[in-house]
Amino acid sequence: MTLSQRAQTQVPARKKLSVGEVSKVSRPQLGPEMPVALFRVVRLIAMEDLLGRSAGSMLYNAGEKIGLTLDVKTPGDLVNLVEALKIGKVDVVEATATRIIVDVYECVTCSGMERVGHAICHFEAGLVAGALQKITGASVFVKETRCIGGLGDETCRMEAAIQPRAN
Numbered sequence: 119m120t121l122s123q124r125a126q127t128q129v130p131a132r133k134k135l136s137v138g139e140v141s142k143v144s145r146p147q148l149g150p151e152m153p154v155a156l157f158r159v160v161r162l163i164a165m166e167d168l169l170g171r172s173a174g175s176m177l178y179n180a181g182e183k184i185g186l187t188l189d190v191k192t193p194g195d196l197v198n199l200v201e202a203l204k205i206g207k208v209d210v211v212e213a214t215a216t217r218i219i220v221d222v223y224e225c226v227t228c229s230g231m232e233r234v235g236h237a238i239c240h241f242e243a244g245l246v247a248g249a250l251q252k253i254t255g256a257s258v259f260v261k262e263t264r265c266i267g268g269l270g271d272e273t274c275r276m277e278a279a280i281q282p283r284a285n
């Protein structure tokens with residue numbers, strides 16, 4: 119097929135992939151896992167480079183959208199999922215109707231890195247926000263107030279402000 123013929127063939131609309139679809143992995147020899155460093159190259163170098171100064175908010179938004187699609191019904195489900203996906207080890211510091219604070223140990227994005235100077239786990243913060251919105255039906259904003267690789271802290275701390283929606 120020539121290039122011009124190829125250009126004329128009908129290209130199907132670009133399909134949006136779901137978490138379920140991309141989670142199907144067939145790697146009989148290598149298995150379903152990969153080095154954390156490879157994830158960080160994509161997450162902290164390629165994406166930050168591509169998105170520039172707005173990387174933080176865009177990654178937060180991307181995480182939030184994905185969080186809204188997760189199959190979670192309780193905060194406990196979210197903790198289990200974060201640990202099952204090896205995003206990090208979660209310790210719930212505080213949980214009330216309007217505020218949830220969790221510490222994430224061994225964060226996949228930043229644990230072990232030298233201090234960057236600012237919190238860097240925007241995607242993870244957004245993911246927690248989206249998942250908590252789905253669970254609570256409220257409006258949720260998550261701020262990362264401590265960050266292992268970003269700020270030199272012992273854990274990445276996610277503080278979620280939960281605001282019930284009017285009616």
Ligand SMILES: [Zn+2]
Pocket residue numbers: 225228237238239262264265266267268274
């Ligand atoms: Zn962090």
